[in-house]
Amino acid sequence: MKNSLLELHQQRGRLRERIASQRAALAQQLVPLQNASDAGQRMVALVRSAVQYLKNHPLQVLLAVSALVLLKPRGAWRWLGRGVALWRSWRALRAWVPSSLLGRWLR
Numbered sequence: 001m002k003n004s005l006l007e008l009h010q011q012r013g014r015l016r017e018r019i020a021s022q023r024a025a026l027a028q029q030l031v032p033l034q035n036a037s038d039a040g041q042r043m044v045a046l047v048r049s050a051v052q053y054l055k056n057h058p059l060q061v062l063l064a065v066s067a068l069v070l071l072k073p074r075g076a077w078r079w080l081g082r083g084v085a086l087w088r089s090w091r092a093l094r095a096w097v098p099s100s101l102l103g104r105w106l107r
Contacts, residue, residue: 054061068076 071079
């Protein structure tokens with residue numbers, strides 16, 4: 001009886017070790033899915049914040065749409081490209097110049 005009980009305990013220990021290694025392998029394999037899920041959650045949060053901004057600032061949205069209509073889509077795309085270029089330049093400058101030179105108020 002003692003031998004069979006001892007064998008059962010050993011078998012249980014081996015099974016627990018195997019389960020632990022399988023859990024570790026599964027966790028490692030699920031990392032890409034977790035990253036994709038996190039990206040999806042960030043996108044949902046971004047869309048929700050954009051919708052909330054649109055609800056909270058209807059006048060600015062109306063002005064932006066009016067400007068788009070007045071500038072015509074071709075001109076609007078041109079101004080959008082200029083804005084993106086300016087934004088990228090600003091980000092590059094902030095990354096390149098030390099914060100002590102830019103000052104705390106620019107960060």
